[in-house]
Amino acid sequence: MALLFKGLSDNVEEWRRELTRRIPDLDMRIWPDVGDPADIDVAFTWQAPHGEFKRYPNLRAILNLGVGVDTLLTDPDLPRHVPVARMVDPSLTRQMTTYLLHAVIHYHRRFDHFAALQREASWKYERGRNNGACRVGIMGMGVLGGDAAQALRGLGFAVAGWSRTAKSIAGIEGFHGADGLTPFLARTDILCCILPLTAGTRGIINADLLRRLPRGTRFVNISRGAVVIEPDLLAALDLGHIGAAMLDVFTKEPLPADSPFWRHPRVVVTPHVAGNTTPATAADQVAENIRRARAGQRLLNQVDLDVGY
Numbered sequence: 572m573a574l575l576f577k578g579l580s581d582n583v584e585e586w587r588r589e590l591t592r593r594i595p596d597l598d599m600r601i602w603p604d605v606g607d608p609a610d611i612d613v614a615f616t617w618q619a620p621h622g623e624f625k626r627y628p629n630l631r632a633i634l635n636l637g638v639g640v641d642t643l644l645t646d647p648d649l650p651r652h653v654p655v656a657r658m659v660d661p662s663l664t665r666q667m668t669t670y671l672l673h674a675v676i677h678y679h680r681r682f683d684h685f686a687a688l689q690r691e692a693s694w695k696y697e698r699g700r701n702n703g704a705c706r707v708g709i710m711g712m713g714v715l716g717g718d719a720a721q722a723l724r725g726l727g728f729a730v731a732g733w734s735r736t737a738k739s740i741a742g743i744e745g746f747h748g749a750d751g752l753t754p755f756l757a758r759t760d761i762l763c764c765i766l767p768l769t770a771g772t773r774g775i776i777n778a779d780l781l782r783r784l785p786r787g788t789r790f791v792n793i794s795r796g797a798v799v800i801e802p803d804l805l806a807a808l809d810l811g812h813i814g815a816a817m818l819d820v821f822t823k824e825p826l827p828a829d830s831p832f833w834r835h836p837r838v839v840v841t842p843h844v845a846g847n848t849t850p851a852t853a854a855d856q857v858a859e860n861i862r863r864a865r866a867g868q869r870l871l872n873q874v875d876l877d878v879g880y
Contacts, residue, residue: 574590574597574598574599574600574611574612574613574614574615574861575600575602575605575611575613575614575615575616575627576599576600576601576602576614576615576616582850583601585850585851586599586615586850586854587599588850589850589851589854590850590854590857590858590861592854593854593855593858594858594861594862597861598610602619602623608626608627608628609627609628609629610629611627611629611630612629612630612631612632612864612865613630613631613632613633613634613860613861613864613865614627614630614632614633614634615633615634615635615636615857616633616634616635616636616643617635617636617637617848618642619642619643619646621645621646621647621648622646622648623646624646624648624649624650624653625648625649625650630650630653631653631654631864631865631867632653632654632655632656632860632861632863632864632870633653633654633655633656634655634656634658634857634860634861634870635655635656635657635658635874636658636848636853637657637658637663637848638657638658638659638663638714638715638767638846639657639767639768639795639880640655640657640767640874640879640880641767641768641769641795641797641879643655644874644876644879651876654864654869654870654873654874655870655873655874655876656856656860656870656871656872656873656874657872657874657880658848658853658856658872659714659856659871659872660848660849660852660853660856661852662848662849662851662852662853663846663847663848663849663852663853664714664715664718664846665718666845666846666847667715667718667719667765667793667845667846668715668718668719668722670793670819670844670845670846671709671719671722671723671763671765671791671793672719672722672723672726674761674763674789674791674817675705675707675723675728675761675763675791677817677839678761678789678814678815678817679700679702679705679728679761680699681697683815683837683839684697701727702726702727702728703727703728703729704729705728705729705760705761706728706729706731706758706759706760706761707723707728707729707730707731707759707760707761707763708730708731708732708733708755708756708758708759708761708762708763709730709731709732709733709763709765710732710733710734710762710763710764710765710766710775710794711732711733711734711764711765711766711767711794712732712733712734712738712740712743712745713734713765713767713880715765715846716732716734716765717732717738717740717743719763719765720732720740720743721740721742721743724742724743729744730742730743730744731743731744731745731746731755731758731759732744732745732746733746733747733751733752733755734746734747735747735748735771736748744758752780752783753783756780756783756784757783757784757785759784759785759788760785760787760788760789761788761789761790761791762784762788762789762790762791763791763792763793764776764790764791764792764793764794764798764799765793765794766794766795766798767794767795767879767880768794768795768797768798768879769878769879769880770879771879772794772798773797773798774797774798774799774800775798776790776792776798776799776800776803776804777799777800777803778800778803778806778807781803781804781807781812781813782807782812784812784813786811786812786814787811787812787813787814788812788813788814789813789814789815789816789817790804790813790815790816790817791816791817791818792816792817792818792819792820793819793820793845793846794820795820796820796821796822796823796824797822799822801821801822801832804816805831805832805835808835808837808838813837814837815837815838815839816837816838816839817838817839817841818832818838818839818840818841819841819842819843819844819845820843820845821843824842824843825842826840826842856871856872859871
């Protein structure tokens with residue numbers, strides 16, 4: 572039995588080392604040198620080309636090396652009978668949480684404002700606000716959103732979460748569904764988006780949603796670029812209705828050099844670095860899912876293909 576790897580070229584050998592520590596007899600083949608496609612029973616992957624998985628008649632599981640499975644699910648040839656698992660890596664979760672902590676603190680403590688004063692050699696003392704006066708709203712309350720919400724709450728921020736269905740997390744004000752969206756937005760000073768990209772979330776950050784935020788709200792996106800209608804966000808920034816934005820993901824990546832986001836005075840751009848899967852911490856889940864797939868058991872973090880996560 573063999574395993575296909577299609578993924579990031581810079582850590583293939585790290586994956587091989589970590590997985591063979593856990594499954595010593597693992598036959599791991601590196602795409603595209605897969606040998607006989609009929610040998611492949613488990614694929615672990617990051618952004619495999621569409622049409623790839625229909626080549627493997629004995630595939631028992633597809634293990635995604637990231638949290639988002641949107642690229643997989645848009646493959647028209649994805650074998651729907653093969654279970655798919657998304658990655659829940661503790662290191663990735665901590666990275667995503669620290670990115671949001673940085674973004675919230677950056678805007679709450681007005682470090683963007685002080686950076687502008689520095690460029691003018693202007694010394695203007697301002698007293699900082701209490702963390703509890705800052706209302707943070709998180710869209711997407713799964714593993715990542717829940718972890719970030721609890722970390723922010725631990726620092727005294729007033730945190731609320733919005734999700735498709737009701738979620739209950741101690742100390743976090745919860746909103747859900749279409750009816751909960753408007754009151755959630757109305758109580759938000761810094762909006763953080765960690766939504767999965769699905770048919771229901773594509774373009775959800777649009778002109779209508781942005782108008783429902785208080786004037787001056789800061790926006791942070793570490794989800795997927797396609798959840799945002801980018802011209803609508805730029806218009807809201809230009810009008811000052813959105814006070815600033817920190818963006819890690821974009822509709823087109825790498826972000827084209829002529830994108831107005833690069834030069835917008837109220838925008839911070841980072842190149843999709845909010846979180847990445849670390850083999851040393853993620854290999855336990857991958858190895859366990861290989862065992863489960865071969866035993867015919869349900870996978871850890873198995874994706875509902877109809878829901879999209």
